[in-house]
Amino acid sequence: MTEDQSVKPAELACPACGEPVYPGEGFCEACGRRLGDGVAAPAPEPVRACAGCAAPAIDADGYCERCGLRQPAERDHYEIELPGPNGRLLAAGGSDRGKRYSRNEDALALAAHPTGVAAVVCDGVGSSPTPHEASAKAAATGADELTGRLGKGEDFEAATRAALIKAADAVAALAPDPDSAPSCTYVSAVTGPRSVTVGWVGDSRVYWLPTRPAGDGPRAGAEVDTAELAIGDTGASEDTADSAALGPARRLTDDDSWAAIMVERAALTEAEAEAHPNAHVITGWLGADAGEVAPHVRTFTVDGPGAVLVCSDGLWNYLPQAEALVQALADASLDPAGDPLGAVRTLVRRALDAGGRDNITVAVIPVAHPHTEQPR
Amino acid sequence: MSEQPQFGITVDQNKSLPEGASEVHAIVSVEAAGAPAAAAPAGAAEVIIIDTSGSMSYPDSKLRAAIAAAQTAVDTLRDGVLFAVVSGSNTASMVFPQTPRLVPADAGSRHAAKAALKALKAAGGTAIGSWLRLADELFDPYQDGIRHAILLTDGKNQHETPEQLDAALARCSGRFVCDCRGVGTDWEVAELRKVSSALLGSVDIVADPRDLVADFQAMTEAAMGKAVADVALRVWTPQNARLRFVKQVMPSVADLTARRAEAGPQAGDYPLGAWGAESRDYHICVEVPAQPVGQELRAAWVKLVVPGGPGQEAQVLATGNVLARWTDDEAAATKINPRVAHYTGQAELADVIQQGLQARKEGDLATATARLGRAVQLADEAGNDAITAALRKVVDVEDAATGTVRLKRNVDKADEMSLDTTSTKTVRTRKKEG
Numbered sequence: 001m002t003e004d005q006s007v008k009p010a011e012l013a014c015p016a017c018g019e020p021v022y023p024g025e026g027f028c029e030a031c032g033r034r035l036g037d038g039v040a041a042p043a044p045e046p047v048r049a050c051a052g053c054a055a056p057a058i059d060a061d062g063y064c065e066r067c068g069l070r071q072p073a074e075r076d077h078y079e080i081e082l083p084g085p086n087g088r089l090l091a092a093g094g095s096d097r098g099k100r101y102s103r104n105e106d107a108l109a110l111a112a113h114p115t116g117v118a119a120v121v122c123d124g125v126g127s128s129p130t131p132h133e134a135s136a137k138a139a140a141t142g143a144d145e146l147t148g149r150l151g152k153g154e155d156f157e158a159a160t161r162a163a164l165i166k167a168a169d170a171v172a173a174l175a176p177d178p179d180s181a182p183s184c185t186y187v188s189a190v191t192g193p194r195s196v197t198v199g200w201v202g203d204s205r206v207y208w209l210p211t212r213p214a215g216d217g218p219r220a221g222a223e224v225d226t227a228e229l230a231i232g233d234t235g236a237s238e239d240t241a242d243s244a245a246l247g248p249a250r251r252l253t254d255d256d257s258w259a260a261i262m263v264e265r266a267a268l269t270e271a272e273a274e275a276h277p278n279a280h281v282i283t284g285w286l287g288a289d290a291g292e293v294a295p296h297v298r299t300f301t302v303d304g305p306g307a308v309l310v311c312s313d314g315l316w317n318y319l320p321q322a323e324a325l326v327q328a329l330a331d332a333s334l335d336p337a338g339d340p341l342g343a344v345r346t347l348v349r350r351a352l353d354a355g356g357r358d359n360i361t362v363a364v365i366p367v368a369h370p371h372t373e374q375p376r
Numbered sequence: 377m378s379e380q381p382q383f384g385i386t387v388d389q390n391k392s393l394p395e396g397a398s399e400v401h402a403i404v405s406v407e408a409a410g411a412p413a414a415a416a417p418a419g420a421a422e423v424i425i426i427d428t429s430g431s432m433s434y435p436d437s438k439l440r441a442a443i444a445a446a447q448t449a450v451d452t453l454r455d456g457v458l459f460a461v462v463s464g465s466n467t468a469s470m471v472f473p474q475t476p477r478l479v480p481a482d483a484g485s486r487h488a489a490k491a492a493l494k495a496l497k498a499a500g501g502t503a504i505g506s507w508l509r510l511a512d513e514l515f516d517p518y519q520d521g522i523r524h525a526i527l528l529t530d531g532k533n534q535h536e537t538p539e540q541l542d543a544a545l546a547r548c549s550g551r552f553v554c555d556c557r558g559v560g561t562d563w564e565v566a567e568l569r570k571v572s573s574a575l576l577g578s579v580d581i582v583a584d585p586r587d588l589v590a591d592f593q594a595m596t597e598a599a600m601g602k603a604v605a606d607v608a609l610r611v612w613t614p615q616n617a618r619l620r621f622v623k624q625v626m627p628s629v630a631d632l633t634a635r636r637a638e639a640g641p642q643a644g645d646y647p648l649g650a651w652g653a654e655s656r657d658y659h660i661c662v663e664v665p666a667q668p669v670g671q672e673l674r675a676a677w678v679k680l681v682v683p684g685g686p687g688q689e690a691q692v693l694a695t696g697n698v699l700a701r702w703t704d705d706e707a708a709a710t711k712i713n714p715r716v717a718h719y720t721g722q723a724e725l726a727d728v729i730q731q732g733l734q735a736r737k738e739g740d741l742a743t744a745t746a747r748l749g750r751a752v753q754l755a756d757e758a759g760n761d762a763i764t765a766a767l768r769k770v771v772d773v774e775d776a777a778t779g780t781v782r783l784k785r786n787v788d789k790a791d792e793m794s795l796d797t798t799s800t801k802t803v804r805t806r807k808k809e810g
Contacts, residue, residue, distance in 0.1 A: 053615070053673075063674040066642075068614030069662070070672035070699075099670050100703055333667070 006139040022274045072097075075104045075132070080363075081341060082117060085087045091117045092341035094348045094365035098148030098314055099356035102228035106137035106312045106361035107141035107184075111216040113150035114193035118143055119363040121204050121265035123312040125285055134171045138286055142167040142188055148184045155371075156190045157297050162200035163188060168201070168286040183287025187253060191367050196252070196308050197299040201284040203255035204315055204361075207322050212330065212335045245301045249322035252300060252308075256284030274320060280313065302368045307336035307343065314360035315351045340364035381408040381603050381653060383680050385696035385758030387584040389716065391672075393702050394709035396471035400675040402698040403625070403715045406648075407655035408603065419521020420457040421478055422599060423552075424449055426471070427529040428463040431562065432498035438559055439498050441620060442528055445592040447490045452596040453481040460514050461489055465585045466535050478514055505544030506572060509756035512548045523652045524594065525575075526600035530559045533567055545574040549635075550606075553577050553649045555595050555773030558797075559585055562788040565796040573630055580797050582725035583790040602650035604682065609658060610690065612643040612677040618663040618804030619676070622646050625719040626657035627713075629726045629800040639690070645683055656795055659719050664700055669740075672701040718758060722802040725754040725763065729799035733770075733792060736783065745771075751799075753779030760803045778793040 033156035053068035062071045075207050076097040084090040097104040099289060105124030110117065118205055120142040124131025145163035150156070167186055175181040179244055185202025198206045205230035254260055258281040286293060309325065319325050328350050329343055343364045351360040388401035398731070406634050432439040446461060460479035461471040470476055472489040481483050485710045507527065511519040515523045533541055548554075554575035555566045559582045571581055572579040577746050582588050609632075613619050624630040636644035676698035681690040732747030748771050756776040767773070769791040771781040 033801055052667075061674075063677075064614075065699075066615050068617070068674040068677075069667070070674065098672065099668065102670055102703070349710055 002366045006146060013045050026175070038134055043194055045128075054142065058186065073103070074310065077104075079341070079344065080108060080110050080328065082112055084112075086264070089340050090364075091108040091119060091363060091365040092344045093310075093361070094344040095099050095358070095361040096314075096348050096352060096359065097360050099352065100180070101206065101359055103132055105135055106131040106314065106359040107132075107139035107183075108361050109139040110363060111143045111147045113147050113190070114153075115150075115193055116367075117365045118139050118146040118188065118190045119308075119310045119365055120122065120163075120186065120188045121145070121310045121316075121363060122167075122187075122286075122359050123185040123202065123204050123359065123361070125185070125287070126280070128183040128287060129180050130182045131184055134174060135184040137174060138167040138171050138173035139186050140184050141170040142186060146188060146190060150190065156197035157199075158298055160188055160190055160297050161295050165201050165293065168290065170287040171286040178288060181290075183285045183290060185282065185312070187284050187310060189252075189308050189363075189365065191308055192301050193367050194368055195299060196246075196302060196367060197297065199255050199295050199297040201256060201286060201290075201293055202279070202282050203257045203260075205311055205313075206252040206257070207249065207309040207325055208252055208300070208306060208312070209249050209309055209322070209326055209329070209336050210246070210304060211335050212326070223347070245303050246306070249326045252298065253320055254296070255282070256296075257282050270320070274317075278356035305337050305342065305366070305368045308365045308368075309336065309343075309347075309366055310363040311347075312359060312361040314348055315362050317358060318351050318354040319347075336364045337366035338364055380693075381651075383408050383651075383693040383696040385680060386697040387678070388713055390708075390713040391701050392705065392708040392711070393666075393700050393755045394706065395702060395704060396662050396666050397668050397709070399620070399712070400662045400700045401700060401714070401716045401720075402660050402666060402676070404609075404658045404660055404678050404696055404698070405610070405626075405655060405689070405717055406658070406680055406694065408651055408653055410730065414495040419518060419605070420454070420595065420600065420602070421515055421518045421521055421523050421526040421552075421584070422453060423460050423462060423478075423514055423801060424450075424494065425462045425468075425507050425511060425525060425527045426493075427465075427502065427527075427531065427559075428496055428498045428500070429502045429529075429724055430499050431502075431526050431531050437497065438585050442559065443493045443496055443635055445528070445588035446493050448589045449592040449596045450481075450486050450489045450493070452593050452600070452601055453470060455480075455482055456520060457481045459485075459489070459598070461493060462507060462510055462514075462775055463497075464497055464504070464529070466503050466506075468503075468507040468510035471496065476510065476513060478518065492508070499714075500528065502531045502533055502535040503540075504529065504533045505536050505541040508544045508548050508554070508571070508575075511554075512544075512551055515552045520605070521552070521606040522599065522602045523552065524602070524650070525552055525554040525577075525727065527554055527556045527561055527571065528559060528588070529556070531562050532564050541571075542780055545571065549574050550647055553599075555579075555599075557582050557588070557591060557595075558793070561793055565718045565793050569797075572688050576630075576647065578628065581790065581793045583794065598652065599650075601652040601677075603653070604651045604693075605649075606682065607648050607651050607693065607703055608637075608639075608645040608683050609648055610639050610643055610645050610679040610681045610683075610692075612679075614675065616665050617640060617642075619644070619658070620661040620663055620798065622654060623659045623723060625659045625722060626649075626804060628748055628801050628802060629723050632658075639681075639683070645681065648680075649691060651729060655717065658716075659716070660698060661721070662698065667700075667702050668706050669702045674698070675700040693734075719802065721754050722760065723756065723760055725751055725760065727801045728754065729763070729767075729795060733796055736770075736792075741783060745781060748783070749779035749781040751779075752776050752781050759805060760801075761772060762803075763798055766791070767800045770795055785790055 050064035053067040055066035057065035080093040109120045120139045122135035122138040124135040130198040145166040149159035185204045187200035187204040190197045259279045262268040332346045472492040556572040582655040621633040632646040639645040701774040728747040728751045736744035774780040
């Protein structure tokens with residue numbers, strides 16, 4: 001399940017001085033710079049052969065000197081791995097341009113915080129100007145704010161809300177004038193040892209995918225002490241109104257979308273709504289034209305091993321039901337909690353094979369899994 | 377050569393293509409900015425060719441006007457410019473200097489040249505090819521500098537075969553630039569256009585000999601204003617692509633497609649002649665292998681170059697990219713770039729005028745009316761006022777928007793020829809995109 005662990009064990013380094021740093025550190029021990037910026041995508045190897053015709057002749061502008069093909073941009077396809085102290089991945093993420101768009105307008109940020117992981121996925125709104133800048137800004141700002149606040153021991157829900165607002169302000173500030181407002185969706189997931197807090201605006205989603213028992217029996221949670229359901233040592237959340245224990249696979253977010261409203265009003269079934277031309281009309285977003293942003297925040301407790309999946313609609317368009325996601329991974333004999341990178345790759349591939357009509361972004365964070373238990 | 381101007385290339389196109397499409401169009405604008413107006417390129421050479429066939433003395437005012445014009449041209453030459461004056465009839469002969477060579481312009485040589493012009497007499501026939509061959513010999517030792525000739529004639533090329541003219545043009549092509557002027561109405565626009573386009577020059581009618589002086593002055597000044605001799609448009613295309621055409625579309629329509637000279641792998645040079653403080657536009661059409669939606673291709677890489685000699689690297693003055701990106705966004709893919717549309721219309725305008733005039737000459741009045749009607753419509757759409765004015769001397773316009781016209785019964789021959797020579801002259805897109 002974890003054969004892929006030998007792949008690219010990226011070492012984290014302080015962005016200011018380059019000294020090695022470790023997940024969970026709030027500040028660089030060498031220079032004192034505050035850490036917690038989303039881990040950047042690893043710079044791809046210098047391109048030598050054309051992605052189209054394999055000619056070893058790429059000019060300075062990025063075009064093949066034989067067939068003329070523009071070489072893929074860094075953001076067209078990348079993976080992020082968040083390694084833990086024991087060599088296991090705390091989380092993994094991947095993003096792909098897909099097949100229909102010339103640019104990847106999704107953005108992804110992953111960062112460790114003292115008791116878990118924070119992930120942010122944003123999807124640029126195609127009808128707005130420079131949506132790729134909006135999503136990149138929102139994801140980086142959100143992840144930075146989350147790790148900063150969580151590093152100080154702030155409550156998950158408060159940090160989630162504050163980070164989303166900060167990201168919204170940053171995106172709004174990108175607009176050169178009110179008629180030209182770069183915009184994007186935003187979803188974050190903050191995991192603790194036994195909890196996950198989600199926050200969102202728009203239609204990017206979070207799912208819960210429990211680890212399936214090897215046999216047919218109940219959840220294999222023998223090593224998890226279900227008595228320890230309290231929320232880590234960040235202090236218990238005051239706002240536990242939404243708090244619910246997670247069982248079978250399910251979606252944890254509700255889209256800000258026309259389709260969701262139709263389903264809620266029982267005007268259409270979920271399948272009908274998703275097939276409708278308006279399905280992708282969103283009713284909430286970050287941007288200068290978004291008005292006052294109303295973040296949705298929910299916390300769930302985790303009583304057995306599993307993985308939190310954060311994704312853009314480039315994935316869920318093809319696999320909208322949580323069970324379909326579970327099945328796609330089961331088909332590849334993958335436990336997302338045990339092999340998050342394998343799960344990310346499998347799901348990105350599934351969306352590409354299904355047509356890749358949109359940018360695809362997937363992050364997988366194992367929770368309450370023996371491999372990812374962090375020292376306190 | 378003195379300081380070179382700064383060259384720039386801008387590309388105007390809709391790079392979005394629908395799935396499966398393979399034809400890419402672009403307007404490539406080449407502009408020289410900050411050309412040193414006063415600073416003279418050291419190596420400039422000018423040959424003035426005057427038709428002295430017998431017809432030039434019917435009426436005698438034609439020859440007198442030609443001599444006056446040539447004298448003005450001589451006066452316009454800057455000091456140090458190498459020049460000669462040639463007279464043409466059945467053969468070509470030197471007017472000044474007396475031996476076949478170029479001499480530097482100064483007060484003395486200018487005076488001597490003007491005196492020699494004054495003594496010219498008209499006799500004999502017209503053999504333009506032989507005149508061009510003498511000019512070519514004169515330019516031969518000076519292939520590095522700017523080489524410009526002015527050819528003035530009043531008649532048809534009757535005293536040599538078309539093959540002889542073609543052979544002379546093949547020899548001279550790329551070796552000097554030649555602007556051609558026809559005086560009176562006994563010459564053939566198509567014939568002189570063949571000469572001027574082979575030699576990358578212009579062709580025009582000088583209906584009234586009295587206008588020659590100003591015209592010669594303008595041509596000589598323009599030639600003196602060139603800062604770079606022999607630039608070429610180098611066009612690279614992807615493997616398995618086909619360059620369908622390269623046309624100059626501004627300031628006039630000229631198809632350069634057949635003038636390609638191979639220039640390394642997947643690239644060809646299209647000669648543009650000399651360049652001064654000016655801008656010209658080119659319409660390029662490339663057929664590329666269709667790519668999957670989302671992919672982007674450099675469909676052409678366009679460079680303005682001064683081709684080097686054998687074994688020498690070309691000097692690149694400016695570059696631009698023609699791109700193709702496949703999309704499933706139908707609205708984006710079907711949009712026609714306004715400048716591509718504008719110049720496509722102007723190229724068609726030149727064609728329909730020439731076809732319409734030809735049909736009229738052959739007595740096919742239905743075709744002539746249809747073609748010239750279409751021309752009126754296109755000229756109106758493009759805002760090409762010069763052509764609209766020229767058309768109105770040949771047809772009565774009932775409705776320009778629909779191209780409804782009637783052929784005029786009596787048309788001045790000079791007006792008809794003037795419309796023909798004007799047909800390739802284009803105007804820039806009406807600026808609305810700012």
